[in-house]
Amino acid sequence: MSVEGTNGPACGRQKVLTLDSMNQRVKQVEYAVRGPIVLQAAAIEKELQQGIRKPFSEVIRANIGDAHAMGQKPITFIRQVLAICTYPQLLCDPNMPEDAKLRAKQILGACGGHSVGAYTASQGIETIRQSVAKYIERRDGGIPSNPDNIFLSTGASDAIVTTLKLLVSGEGRQRTGVMIPIPQYPLYSAAISDLGAVQVNYYLDEENCWALNISELQRALHQARQHCTPKVLCTINPGNPTGQVQSRQVIEEVIRFAAKEKLFLMADEVYQDNIYGEGCQFHSFKKILFEMGSQYSDVVELASFHSVSKCYMGECGYRGGYVEYVNLDPGVKAELMKLVSVRLCPPVSGQAVLGVITDPPQPGEPSYQTFLKEKTNVLSSLAERARLTEEVFRGAPGIRCNPVQGAMYSFPRIDIPPKAIEAAKAAGQAPDMFFCMKLLEETGICVVPGSGFGQAEGTYHFRMTILPPTDKLKVLLNKLKCFYETFTKRYA
Template identity: 70%
Template sequence: MAENGLARRGKVLTLDSLNPFVKKVEYAVRGAIVTRAVQLEKELQQGVKKPFTEVIRANIGDAQAMGQRPITFFRQVSALCMYPDLLNDPNFPEDAKQKARRLLAACGGQSVGAYSASPGVEVIRQDVARFIECRDGGIPSSPENIFLSIGASDAIVTILKLLVSGEGRSRTGVMIPIPQYPLYSAALAELNAVQINYYLDEDKCWALDVGELRRALRQAREHCRPRALCIINPGNPTGQVQSRQCIEDVIHFAWEEHLFLLADEVYQENVYAEGSQFHSFKKVLFEMGPKYSESVELATFHSISKGFVGECGFRGGYMEVINMDPAVQQQLTKLVSVRLCPPVTGQVLLDVVVNRPQPGDPSYQQFSQEKQAVLSALAKKARLTEETFNQAPGIHCNPVQGAMYAFPRIYLPPRAVQEAKAKGQAPDMFFCLKLLEETGICVVPGSGFGQKEGTFHFRMTILPPLEKLEVMLQKLSQFHARFTKEYSELQAQG
């Protein structure tokens, strides 16, 4: 009996009564290995001796956490909108002030502290539409089809909510690439949809093969109803950039099989490899002619977190929907209205990303130099990462054509695989945890993204400053050599 003679009451919400689909959600990018990295950081701060002096968080594509400086113009306009008294400050360029005044005039009460329309500030949606038209060579884009969002992730989950329905063999199936960004598997688990894996071809630089799409679709139709196909281009975690021919093939496949296309294009400005070029799914769709452009349903996604911008914390993004049933689009508008609106500060920063300084503007030269410096550095780091890993025995890294990650394949001795399984860990998680404990380098095991059975990988970002990245790559390669030697010797002794 508890105090006052009342029986002790159990919790209303327990693991047994929790939504069972939430328990299935996993998100490796911020999973157990990151939790341990945070603990190690605290131990270092408390003076605990470690074989390293700092934890390097190469697990996530957070550019500014890795030392990338914000683009000056973007922050100037944001500052002016946040604190309009600065509009009288002569230290701010006139083009930044003009943009800030225009944006503030479009906000309720001329304040970014007011709610906006649920799909986003109308002026900003107009600017996004113009940005898309310019990018795609004049193909029309309507603000009515633009929905601003809390980063791209929020928009992707919203579209998935519209798509998912049914039970048993009629449950919605969604095709996702393997390796994939764990947002997709996590969202599908939470929504109780069926995840349909199609495998990218590592031997062909993570190419997408339509024959593999057909295999995955054929097998899935035996137990669910496939309704959507997700594409990540440039790839995360794999860093490949799809050719125009590949995109045409995918669009034809989606048209043929009556699938809704989701094109995650947040890394569209992160293309480094010679001969690689970003082609938007929308542009290719319309250039394929009315047969496709008037029938294939497509949602595309973009974000201010990636590219040369790196403003992850502002949580800004957008989606454009094409050929969506008007009645469904009304339901989409209803769904986004439930959350009132995306953060207006994120919308403001999105606007200056899509409505950036042009030649002749006071801020253009500085903006252009800062943008080019970020992208040139990333291209250099992409080449360095590939070259360093491919010089290390037991590690193979495909060219980092785009995005901001490497996904190298690693050899793990059989004894290490056995020990990992005995501990109930995926072998590459076992490797990554040991790497973290001995070097302070935090990367994400390939098992968190999906990979072919019997292969092992890890994902790491190429974002650290060049000098730190060089050291990190050498330490990682040396650790893999020690790890391989140790477990190979144990194998021989056993």
């Protein structure tokens, strides 16, 4: 017979996993895009559903680049191909266009058992990697792309973290330093913390439309070498959260810098179709690298990333993406193959979406006109919303916002009165978190404080998407502008 307190559950046995015994690196990970402000937004939404009265009728989530959640309609051709892949009986449906059936047959033919429910090769379906390579060649004006250097992934995020895993090593001053832009997308700081690397901040020039300056890269590198070993230089183009588009000249300077300082380049290019600024153009790092000649293209190691989650597709939930490596050491590539095999394979539906967007309808095919119209409408609407955001913020005293040249976000800078800063400290919050929380609780608008992305000391920002439909975006911007005026008067 067991005695309570000796063999039973009340014996006082301590848990194996506690806050003290857990992996301490996990506790250092922060991801502002889904942080406290978003948890509070979810709580408020539940209260609204329960009939609790608020000074607003809905929460407007402008915190994350989730296009379909904000009302963007899926591209018909993408969904038709995916529908056929998921339910092949639709191959017999006369309402399905023949080009959609052809793409689906090609994808299904490359799947085990002709089913997207089967595992694929860990690197991804070969025919889709070939399609990605052809897409890159078209984008870059004919510069060759080898499918063997392309790895499909669970969105770009998975490929970015996997690449960092390969790069991070050492202890003490030998620990790998990873240079990231500030402001940055919090995936980078989170992954760096998780992997035990050293975050090396270089600051974008807000006064010059968030430009990247080589002198600032040099400063950050020099300081970092006092305490770690910088090996990686990350860039985000178009920028997230800043929305800037890098010029060809800047990209050339970055490549020369990486070559001179022996840095591995990581180019996050997931917003490459989202270009709105007058005179702005997307230049891929790979294209510029090869156009600079063999003294760079034979030497600089580059990983470039793309995703199905952004651009005109917005298919976040399918989790599809890829990374293309240039000049990756063959031995490291073999280790990479081993590393990706542990996860078995990326989601096959996400691979299929990637196959569709890299092999879209061509002129003369039945779906071409509809596809082109839908794609053009999405991108032109986003361009209109980018201009609208800039216009409204430009007319708001105390708010400064650079032009949204690309991507899906604005990153306005706001003046916060000293009394509000004191109130934030009393509440145990960063001043911009305090502002964003008040904004959410009083207007239902959910944006992310700039402190979650990094910002220059003494400055305050917030990131908001330009994804809400134009009518709702106008309401959001005007409510935000009015709230800011009220907030500053309250704490004047």
